[in-house]
Amino acid sequence: SYIDLRCIGCGAFLQTDHPKERGYTPNSAYQKGLETGDLYCQRCFKLRHYNTLDKVQMTAQEFLMSLNQLAEKDALIVNVVDVFDLAGSLLPGLQRFAGNNPIVLVANKVDLLPSSVKENKLIAWMKRYLKSQGIKVVGIFLTSAKKYRQMDELLDFINAHRKGRDVYVIGVTNVGKSTLINSLLKSRGLEGDVITTSYFPGTTLDVIEIPLDDHSKLLDTPGVIQEGQMTSLLEAKALAQVLPKKMAKPRTYQLNPGQTLFLGGLARFDFEGMKRSGVTVYLSNALDIHRRKTEGADAFYQKHLGSLLTPPMGRQADWPELRRHAFTLKEAQDLAIAGLGWIYCPAASRVAVYVPKGIDVILRQPLI
Ligand code: GDP
Numbered sequence: 001s002y003i004d005l006r007c008i009g010c011g012a013f014l015q016t017d018h019p020k021e022r023g024y025t026p027n028s029a030y031q032k033g034l035e036t037g038d039l040y041c042q043r044c045f046k047l048r049h050y051n052t053l054d055k056v057q058m059t060a061q062e063f064l065m066s067l068n069q070l071a072e073k074d075a076l077i078v079n080v081v082d083v084f085d086l087a088g089s090l091l092p093g094l095q096r097f098a099g100n101n102p103i104v105l106v107a108n109k110v111d112l113l114p115s116s117v118k119e120n121k122l123i124a125w126m127k128r129y130l131k132s133q134g135i136k137v138v139g140i141f142l143t144s145a146k147k148y149r150q151m152d153e154l155l156d157f158i159n160a161h162r163k164g165r166d167v168y169v170i171g172v173t174n175v176g177k178s179t180l181i182n183s184l185l186k187s188r189g190l191e192g193d194v195i196t197t198s199y200f201p202g203t204t205l206d207v208i209e210i211p212l213d214d215h216s217k218l219l220d221t222p223g224v225i226q227e228g229q230m231t232s233l234l235e236a237k238a239l240a241q242v243l244p245k246k247m248a249k250p251r252t253y254q255l256n257p258g259q260t261l262f263l264g265g266l267a268r269f270d271f272e273g274m275k276r277s278g279v280t281v282y283l284s285n286a287l288d289i290h291r292r293k294t295e296g297a298d299a300f301y302q303k304h305l306g307s308l309l310t311p312p313m314g315r316q317a318d319w320p321e322l323r324r325h326a327f328t329l330k331e332a333q334d335l336a337i338a339g340l341g342w343i344y345c346p347a348a349s350r351v352a353v354y355v356p357k358g359i360d361v362i363l364r365q366p367l368i
Contacts, residue, residue, distance in 0.1 A: 007041035014041060067091075067170070071099025076162040080171035080180055083107035083122070083142060084244065086129060087362050088338030089172050095135045102138040102161060105130065106154065108176040111144040112244045114282060116368045125364050145180035151187040159212070167218045174243070181220050185210065233320070233356055238311030242266070242340065244284040250344075250368075251289060252280045257350075260297040262290040265309035267337055268301065268322060268354040270294050277349055280368075283341030287311075322354035325361045333363045344368065 005014050012023035016030055023041045025033070033039040070077065077098050081089040086107065094103065107126065110119075123140055130137060139157055143150040158167055171177045208220035234242060241264070253261060255271040261279075262268050264287045271279060272294075281289060290309065292300055301322070306315045327335065328350050335353055336342040338360040345351050353361055 005039055007039060007044055012041055014039060067093075067097040070097050070101065070168060070170075073101065073166070073168075075101050075165050076158065076167045077101050077103045078106055078158065078167060078169045079103055080106045080108055080169060080175045080177045082175045083109050084112055084341065085339045086126060087336065087360050089175050090130075090133065090135075091170065091172065094133075103135065104139045104141065104154075104157065104161070105137045106141045106143055106180065108143050108145055108180060110142045110149060111147045112246070112248060114248055114250055114368070116250070118367065121365070121367050125367065129364070143180065145176045145183045148183055148187065151183050155184055155187060158218075162212070162216065164216055166216045167212065169218065169220050177220065181208070181210070181218070184218075233359075234311055238313050241286045241311055242284055244286075244341075246285060248282050248341065249285050250280045250282055252278050253289075253291060255279050255291075258294050260292045260294045262292065262297075262301065262309055263337075263340065264288060264311050265301070265305045266311060266340060266356070268297065269335075269343055270297070270352040270354075272326075272350040272352060274348055274350065277346040279346065280344040281341070282344070320356040320358060323357050323359075324352050324354050326350070326352040327363060329363075332366050334366045336362050336364060338362075342367075 006012065007014055007023055007025075014023045014025050014030065015021070016025060016027045018024055019042070022043075024043070025039075025041050025045070029042070029045070030039070079091065079094060091097070105126070107122075113122075119142055122142065126140055138161060141150050141154050141157070143154060145151070169177060169181060210218040210220070212218055254276060255261075255278075256276050257271060257273040260268060260270050261281065263281065263283060266287075269279070269281075271277075288310075301309065305319070306312050312319055327333075327345075329345055329347060332347045333345055334342045335345055335351065337353065337355055340355075343353070344366055355361055
């Protein structure tokens, strides 16, 4: 139930039912707040008392509306993406929303990549990919907010490039934006009451403000759930299985033409030809891979989806059908599945990958 009172921190209407949404406060805290007059949503409460950030979810629509205002600002834009899922976590239309404002791309969670990934190759691919999407950036950073990698460098770069302007940090949910901001704060040794909230320009969405100097601030915008990302299909338990927690261990299979790999119930990979070759899968270690003959693979999937082949956990009535994407490869390529990981495929092979309808598959030069 929504209650007609606003949080005195961010101005959101208070509600006690949806912990992940704006204005949430546990009922007990709400009752107590009524007595003391100290009515904060849980997010602002944590912000005030522990200086930690919680995320608020919003619809893509709301988010895009709020982004529209960005082009009119004079600002430096920091777009945080998941290095494991560049295509799935890059904001569509980013360049349009940024207007003439410079963009810094922060590819976070590098600690999850196998150590064999060459950073220069990764950056080169990112540059090509950004170019293909019509996005111009002034810098690319490979960071780990969790392991404090590149935090000082990023902060120095931001300070050098913002030229007195405000800094907006944007990104879809789960890329590690809150963790990154907390780490940046720690790296500056900032503690206490430095964080306040305000509204995103022209909307009632709350943004987190962190002063950078007397005149400008860092603004953390709410995240957005991205469609076309594998993680948007999954529930919490399944999500935990898909999102890698530790560095992904490459798994290599010698495949004959006519063999199939199932990546849990999320995706299927058919090796169609030409000759027996090695294929390497990079994805969360917690996700099981099943090898089968391609013949009969359809029936196998139908029979075992949600039981042997997880996630999804159990039968989900709204689980999308798998769509087939076929490729003939002259050179060795990585076949990247948004939100999941990638499959290294050797030169001179014919392959097909099946992913839920709406999920993107892209080819790129191998990172390893
Ligand atoms: P937000 O939705 O973008 O604000 O993302 P969060 O900061 O809440 O992070 C989402 C998940 O990613 C959490 O489970 C974090 O612990 C995790 N995470 C954030 N940064 C990193 C990182 O650099 N490396 C790893 N391995 N995990 C991270």
